[in-house]
Amino acid sequence: MWVTDTTGDKPARAIETALQKLGTDYLDLYLLHMPFGDTFNAWRAMEAAYKAGKIRAIGVSSFMPDLYTNFRIFNDVQPAVNQMEINPLDQQGAVVDFYRQQNVQPEAFSPLAEGLHDIFNNPVLTKIAQSHGKTTGQVMLRWLTQQGIVAIPKSVHKARIIENFNSQDFDLTADEMAAVKQLDLGKGLLWSPRNPTDIESICGSGRPDSLK
Numbered sequence: 001m002w003v004t005d006t007t008g009d010k011p012a013r014a015i016e017t018a019l020q021k022l023g024t025d026y027l028d029l030y031l032l033h034m035p036f037g038d039t040f041n042a043w044r045a046m047e048a049a050y051k052a053g054k055i056r057a058i059g060v061s062s063f064m065p066d067l068y069t070n071f072r073i074f075n076d077v078q079p080a081v082n083q084m085e086i087n088p089l090d091q092q093g094a095v096v097d098f099y100r101q102q103n104v105q106p107e108a109f110s111p112l113a114e115g116l117h118d119i120f121n122n123p124v125l126t127k128i129a130q131s132h133g134k135t136t137g138q139v140m141l142r143w144l145t146q147q148g149i150v151a152i153p154k155s156v157h158k159a160r161i162i163e164n165f166n167s168q169d170f171d172l173t174a175d176e177m178a179a180v181k182q183l184d185l186g187k188g189l190l191w192s193p194r195n196p197t198d199i200e201s202i203c204g205s206g207r208p209d210s211l212k
């Protein structure tokens with residue numbers, strides 16, 4: 001659900017629109033796109049659709065543990081998933097551990113770091129890839145799923161989509177997992193849900209009329 005759809009009676013309509021566009025009478029999973037906007041109002045509509053059987057599971061995106069805890073306490077249905085940036089350069093180890101303990105499935109967006117920092121040619125990943133006869137992209141995806149993190153890579157190329165699917169038939173060794181751990185830059189590559197300038201940029205155009 002877009003930030004712009006979180007206010008007033010828009011959330012219920014957004015869910016119906018998604019169902020119509022997909023030509024289905026239920027969704028497996030529906031997420032809040034951002035931890036911004038009227039997230040509580042949006043969640044009430046998502047909870048109602050969940051209880052009505054229109055959505056099998058509901059979740060959030062880019063919620064940090066402090067905000068999530070407040071959200072969980074004051075809502076009825078606990079999020080099933082938190083989708084957040086996780087890749088070898090932004091590993092979010094403590095945050096991932098927190099969500100595991102909360103029984104919330106961590107899901108990685110930008111699992112290939114969007115190719116930033118020349119990651120597909122990273123020497124550590126290249127060495128691991130060569131030792132398994134795999135590509136660096138496949139190493140990044142297996143590194144995630146081996147930790148129980150769902151990965152949703154994006155490609156517009158059929159060959160890469162197939163390559164990305166074929167990333168689950170090998171295991172990184174403990175030494176290789178430790179080597180990837182050293183690549184962590186400890187910060188988001190694209191934006192931060194805690195950076196006021198980023199929040200202004202994401203939400204600025206989405207302000208409800210009453211707040212303009």
Ligand SMILES: NC(=O)c1ccc[n+]([C@@H]2O[C@H](COP(=O)([O-])OP(=O)(O)OC[C@H]3O[C@@H](n4cnc5c(N)ncnc54)[C@H](OP(=O)(O)O)[C@@H]3O)[C@@H](O)[C@H]2O)c1
Nearest residue numbers: 061109110111112113114115137152153154155156157160
């Ligand atoms: N919740 C959120 O706020 C949020 C934010 C960002 C993204 N997402 C979700 O996460 C998904 C993936 O994230 P993302 O698109 O940001 O980044 P990503 O999957 O980490 O990287 C996508 C980039 O990698 C390239 N690529 C993909 N597979 C490759 C391969 N095997 N070899 C070489 N290059 C490859 C793609 O190029 P080509 O397409 O040209 O192959 C594209 O430039 C998105 O589709 C979106 O649904 C969610």
